[in-house]
C-alpha cells in the first residue's frame with residue numbers, strides 16, 4: 598500500500614537551527630499553495646491505488662486552517678482509495694493547538710499528531726528560536742489527548758548548547774509523564790549557515806562535548822526503555838503497537854508519493870523530487886510537471902539502499918525480503934561486509950537476518966557506509 602506525504606513549507610518564523618525547506622513570514626502564499634497542492638494531487642500518478650498513511654509534514658502544517666487541511670485530504674481521498682483505518686498524521690507546533698482546532702481536525706479524519714516540543718526548558722527553547730514555551734508544549738499534548746486524539750508523538754532534542762546530562766534527564770521525566778505513544782528523540786545536528794551555527798562559530802554558545810553527548814544518548818535509551826518504549830528506529834521510540842506507520846514505509850523500502858515543494862517520492866523504483874520554489878510550484882502544479890529530478894534506481898544501488906534503510910530499524914535486514922526484492926541473496930551481495938561487521942560487534946544476527954547491535958546504534962553512519970560499494 599502507498600503512503601502519501603504532503604509538504605507544507607511554511608513556518609511562523611525560522612528556528613535558529615533549521616535548514617529544512619521551510620519559510621517564515623509568507624502567509625500570503627497559504628491559500629494559493631493549498632489550491633496548487635490539490636491540483637498536483639489530482640494529476641498525480643497512482644490514481645485509485647490504496648493509501649494507508651497520509652502525513653502532513655513541514656514546515657508547520659498546523660499553520661493551515663482545518664478547512665485548508667480538509668481540502669487537501671479531500672483531494673487525496675478523491676484521487677486515491679484511502680483505507681478506512683489509514684494513519685493520518687499532522688505535524689504541529691505547540692502554540693497552534695487549541696481545543697477547537699483539535700476537534701475540527703479530528704472531524705476530518707486526522708488521527709495522529711506529531712508535536713514539535715523539542716525541549717521543556719524555556720531557556721533552551723529561546724536559544725533554539727522556538728515560538729513556544731515549555732508550558733505550551735505540555736499543554737498542547739494534554740489538549741490533543743483530551744480532544745480525543747490519543748496517538749501523539751513528540752519530538753525532543755538533546756545535545757543542545759549549554760545543556761547538561763541532568764537537563765536531559767529532566768526533559769525525559771517530563772516527556773514520559775505525558776500521554777504520548779511515540780517520541781522522536783534526536784541529537785542536535787548543527788547545520789552550516791544556520792543562525793545557531795553562527796552562534797557557535799562566534800562562541801556565543803557552546804555545545805556539550807562528545808562524552809557528555811554519549812552520556813545523554815545512553816540516558817535517553819535507558820529512560821525510554823524503562824518507561825516501556827520500544828526503541829524501534831535510531832531516533833524513534835514507541836509504546837507497543839504505536840510505531841509510525843508512515844515513517845516505517847521510508848525505512849522498509851515501501852512506496853510513497855510526496856506532494857508540494859521539495860517533496861520526495863519513491864514510486865515504481867524511481868526516486869523523484871519536486872521543485873523548491875514556491876511561486877513556480879503554484880504556477881505549474883496541475884498544469885505541467887513539478888518534478889525537478891527523477892532517478893531510476895538500478896538494482897545494485899537499490900540493494901544498498903534497502904540494507905541501509907532496514908538497518909535503521911531494530912528489525913534490521915530481512916534476508917527473505919531481500920531475496921524477493923532483488924532476486925539475489927544478501928550473502929552474495931554483502932556477505933563479506935556483514936561478516937566483518939559481526940566480527941566488529943556492530944551487527945548481530947536475528948532469526949530473519951541481521952540488525953545493528955547496541956554498539957552499532959552508536960556507530961550507525963559507519964555501518965551504513967560499509968554497504969555502499971564503489
Ligand code: SF4
Pocket residue numbers: 607608609610611612615616617619655656657690713
Ligand atoms: S518549526 Fe520546524 S520546520 Fe519550521 S523553522 Fe522550526 S524547525 Fe524548521
